[in-house]
Amino acid sequence: MNQEVKLGQLSRAESLPADAVAALETSIARRVGRAIKDFTMIDDGDRVMVAVSGGKDSWTLLHILRKLQKRAPVKFELIAVNIDQGYPGYRRDLIEAYLAREGYTYYMAHNPTYDIMQEKLEPGSTGCSLCSRLRRGTLYRLADELGASKIALGHHADDLLVTLLLSIFFRGEIRTMPPRLVSDDERHVVIRPLCYVYEDEIRRYAQAMGFPVVSCASPFCEDDSNMRPQMKRLLDQLERQYPRLKNSMLAALGKVNVTHLLDRRYLPLNGAGRRESPSS
Numbered sequence: 001m002n003q004e005v006k007l008g009q010l011s012r013a014e015s016l017p018a019d020a021v022a023a024l025e026t027s028i029a030r031r032v033g034r035a036i037k038d039f040t041m042i043d044d045g046d047r048v049m050v051a052v053s054g055g056k057d058s059w060t061l062l063h064i065l066r067k068l069q070k071r072a073p074v075k076f077e078l079i080a081v082n083i084d085q086g087y088p089g090y091r092r093d094l095i096e097a098y099l100a101r102e103g104y105t106y107y108m109a110h111n112p113t114y115d116i117m118q119e120k121l122e123p124g125s126t127g128c129s130l131c132s133r134l135r136r137g138t139l140y141r142l143a144d145e146l147g148a149s150k151i152a153l154g155h156h157a158d159d160l161l162v163t164l165l166l167s168i169f170f171r172g173e174i175r176t177m178p179p180r181l182v183s184d185d186e187r188h189v190v191i192r193p194l195c196y197v198y199e200d201e202i203r204r205y206a207q208a209m210g211f212p213v214v215s216c217a218s219p220f221c222e223d224d225s226n227m228r229p230q231m232k233r234l235l236d237q238l239e240r241q242y243p244r245l246k247n248s249m250l251a252a253l254g255k256v257n258v259t260h261l262l263d264r265r266y267l268p269l270n271g272a273g274r275r276e277s278p279s280s
């Protein structure tokens, strides 16, 4: 999840004109719908638990899923879930007030991890990775308790691209966050319906809609060892220099030519498979 600037409730007058907001919403909803279809994210009868941290991404996800729910060919339920991890100053009250006011079905969970973070955080490891792991465990437990068949997370296209860069640069592996992930014990399915939507669009949409964006308030995600913000800056800088670079990278994630990489598991080294052409 991304660290947010605490914006509070923005007035709609400060943001885009209504027709621009409607166009942006349509564009985002179309790509969320496409992602749901492409990766079979939601089935008839699903109870989708949306993890709402209070950041712009999760608000956008929740709002767009409710829009799609009204016209989707399949019937599914939505339940918003917020986990207060006990970081001092976290404004869960703003989140709950908005969920109640907007008529969402929701559940507010309190699962303090502040002490565990202090105790277990090792030098050199990032607060966000440990925090995410702890939160993932809580989400799985809540999904069981609430009877949720899918867990929807607000990761967007930029998150996927940054994860790809981190993986290549520092883990020697080509991978990213999957749009649909079945847990190791096969009891939970995590979905990322915003995987085709860029962060900048979400930021503009969240501002225009006046979502009550709150920060995670964790003191553990600001350390210098957290490479994610640095990769984000690099990606944004490259996009400014080469417009549509992110589009190309995202398209590349959906078009992997495994025989033109160095992974021996996918190469026809035993003589089987397609031969290389001289110009390859």
Ligand code: SF4
Pocket (backbone or CB within 6 Å): 001, 002, 003, 127, 128, 129, 131, 132, 216, 217, 218, 220, 221
């Ligand atoms: S510390 Fe946790 S809640 Fe805060 S940004 Fe990192 S992962 Fe998200």
